[in-house]
Amino acid sequence: MSNSHASGHHQPIVFPPHARVDLRKFDPAATNGVEKEAAEAELIGLRVRLNELQNLLYADARYAMLVVLQGIDTAGKDGTINSVFEQVGPIGCSVESFKVPTPEELAHDYLWRYHKKMPERGHITIFNRSYYEAVLVERVKGIVPKETWEQRYEDINQMEAYLQRNGTIVMKFFLAISKDEQRARLQERIDNPKKQWKFRLSDLEERKYWDEYLDAFEDALERCNTKHAPWHVVPADRKWYRDYVVARALVEKLESLNLRYPPAAPEVLGLKVE
Amino acid sequence: MSNSHASGHHQPIVFPPHARVDLRKFDPAATNGVEKEAAEAELIGLRVRLNELQNLLYADARYAMLVVLQGIDTAGKDGTINSVFEQVGPIGCSVESFKVPTPEELAHDYLWRYHKKMPERGHITIFNRSYYEAVLVERVKGIVPKETWEQRYEDINQMEAYLQRNGTIVMKFFLAISKDEQRARLQERIDNPKKQWKFRLSDLEERKYWDEYLDAFEDALERCNTKHAPWHVVPADRKWYRDYVVARALVEKLESLNLRYPPAAPEVLGLKVE
Numbered sequence: 001m002s003n004s005h006a007s008g009h010h011q012p013i014v015f016p017p018h019a020r021v022d023l024r025k026f027d028p029a030a031t032n033g034v035e036k037e038a039a040e041a042e043l044i045g046l047r048v049r050l051n052e053l054q055n056l057l058y059a060d061a062r063y064a065m066l067v068v069l070q071g072i073d074t075a076g077k078d079g080t081i082n083s084v085f086e087q088v089g090p091i092g093c094s095v096e097s098f099k100v101p102t103p104e105e106l107a108h109d110y111l112w113r114y115h116k117k118m119p120e121r122g123h124i125t126i127f128n129r130s131y132y133e134a135v136l137v138e139r140v141k142g143i144v145p146k147e148t149w150e151q152r153y154e155d156i157n158q159m160e161a162y163l164q165r166n167g168t169i170v171m172k173f174f175l176a177i178s179k180d181e182q183r184a185r186l187q188e189r190i191d192n193p194k195k196q197w198k199f200r201l202s203d204l205e206e207r208k209y210w211d212e213y214l215d216a217f218e219d220a221l222e223r224c225n226t227k228h229a230p231w232h233v234v235p236a237d238r239k240w241y242r243d244y245v246v247a248r249a250l251v252e253k254l255e256s257l258n259l260r261y262p263p264a265a266p267e268v269l270g271l272k273v274e
Numbered sequence: 275m276s277n278s279h280a281s282g283h284h285q286p287i288v289f290p291p292h293a294r295v296d297l298r299k300f301d302p303a304a305t306n307g308v309e310k311e312a313a314e315a316e317l318i319g320l321r322v323r324l325n326e327l328q329n330l331l332y333a334d335a336r337y338a339m340l341v342v343l344q345g346i347d348t349a350g351k352d353g354t355i356n357s358v359f360e361q362v363g364p365i366g367c368s369v370e371s372f373k374v375p376t377p378e379e380l381a382h383d384y385l386w387r388y389h390k391k392m393p394e395r396g397h398i399t400i401f402n403r404s405y406y407e408a409v410l411v412e413r414v415k416g417i418v419p420k421e422t423w424e425q426r427y428e429d430i431n432q433m434e435a436y437l438q439r440n441g442t443i444v445m446k447f448f449l450a451i452s453k454d455e456q457r458a459r460l461q462e463r464i465d466n467p468k469k470q471w472k473f474r475l476s477d478l479e480e481r482k483y484w485d486e487y488l489d490a491f492e493d494a495l496e497r498c499n500t501k502h503a504p505w506h507v508v509p510a511d512r513k514w515y516r517d518y519v520v521a522r523a524l525v526e527k528l529e530s531l532n533l534r535y536p537p538a539a540p541e542v543l544g545l546k547v548e
Contacts, residue, residue, distance in 0.1 A: 059471045082363040089356040090369045186547040196538035197333045264470035273460045
């Protein structure tokens with residue numbers, strides 16, 4: 001991944017449906033002219049507003065929101081969740097992390113275990129990795145043959161369109177970091193006693209597939225970037241910019257729904273409690 | 275519920291196992307000599323510490339924590355969750371709210387649906403209402419006969435002992451409010467357009483069973499207050515004191531577990547990432 005762009009260079013976050021994103025020319029250190037101090041100050045307000053909007057989403061009870069976070073190891077999925085959702089109460093907001101499938105899950109179609117964890121109306125559910133792993137790790141590591149993963153883009157587009165038609169807003173974020181940044185973050189996990197428990201030797205093995213992962217991400221970003229469920233490609237080398245971009249996109253989307261508190265039933269107005 | 279005690283009066287929070295708590299003599303406005311400003315200042319630090327301890331609980335991976343919140347309508351279960359867990363990230367902390375059982379849930383034993391939602395190791399799960407409803411609303415409203423709910427205290431004690439033996443720390447909080455305070459809070463829901471959606475006419479119906487609920491709570495607090503899963507009886511008329519008591523109890527319990535970051539495998543130390 002190239003670092004040759006000046007970070008003042010404008011780097012789009014959202015692309016036209018099915019446009020090809022060249023990740024080797026994408027600048028993960030881009031900040032699009034945004035100043036760190038200004039972004040951090042605005043983020044404080046965005047976090048508070050996100051909590052208000054989730055409460056309103058709950059009261060309104062018409063929509064659910066699915067937030068999909070993808071990125072290569074150490075891209076900062078956990079850190080993004082902890083920062084962006086810091087002010088959002090846990091009652092209507094949950095995180096689903098998907099691990100190695102169980103035998104029961106493997107005995108079903110591959111989307112089954114994800115569908116079970118979709119948000120109910122009024123809730124925000126964050127998928128920390130998601131069904132996109134079926135066209136990422138399963139493709140890169142050859143867990144399924146090409147004829148299988150090839151057809152999955154269509155499966156995923158159909159499921160996301162179905163979710164959208166039924167009131168679930170789908171917001172997808174690819175956190176893009178540079179290969180150098182990953183090296184630094186893996187090294188930090190090895191060297192910092194408070195982070196060593198997160199490190200696995202297999203992380204180094206995965207790093208060898210960097211280019212294959214970029215190819216797989218490029219295909220997923222192209223083929224599953226739709227009007228109803230657009231991908232956001234987030235420059236994520238700088239954590240403050242990454243969090244700012246994600247928080248802002250979520251707040252803007254929720255604002256656009258015109259959520260409202262449902263009116264009280266006529267017989268409730270003016271009642272006195274004894 | 276009496277308000278005759280001065281709020282400086284010392285009101286125990288935890289009682290000896292199987293002691294009877296007379297809720298009609300319990301002061302829900304008690305603050306036990308704690309000053310509001312001091313409690314609010316301390317709460318800020320307790321929230322941050324609770325997040326650190328949850329991260330450590332996750333890294334340590336030996337224990338899970340179940341937090342049970344019970345209280346009469348408007349006792350402040352949602353408010354307590356939002357305040358106490360404000361700084362705790364959503365990755366390892368979730369809330370389960372139990373609604374009217376589905377036909378599938380009713381076809382199983384009554385603890386089945388609660389067992390399914392128990393926390394995994396490293397996580398804190400908050401039950402916003404819980405299996406205690408089986409000896410509260412189901413008793414008060416006559417949903418099951420006395421011979422059925424009578425035996426449930428033993429079922430619950432056995433389940434909680436089993437959880438404790440298997441690494442799930444069980445922390446139970448009964449939020450005690452006065453009948454006057456409930457009146458004020460219900461009236462606020464009726465009068466405030468942003469809260470009307472929370473109000474149901476059935477809330478007024480439930481209020482008529484105030485004394486029956488007190489009796490049911492007293493029995494649950496006596497028969498299920500055990501060494502391995504003690505009840506905390508929290509004076510909850512004053513929200514700042516309620517939140518302070520709950521946050522402090524959780525932090526103290528987690529501190530007592532001597533959680534630690536697991537040491538790295540010897541082959542990881544000194545590795546250099548390429």
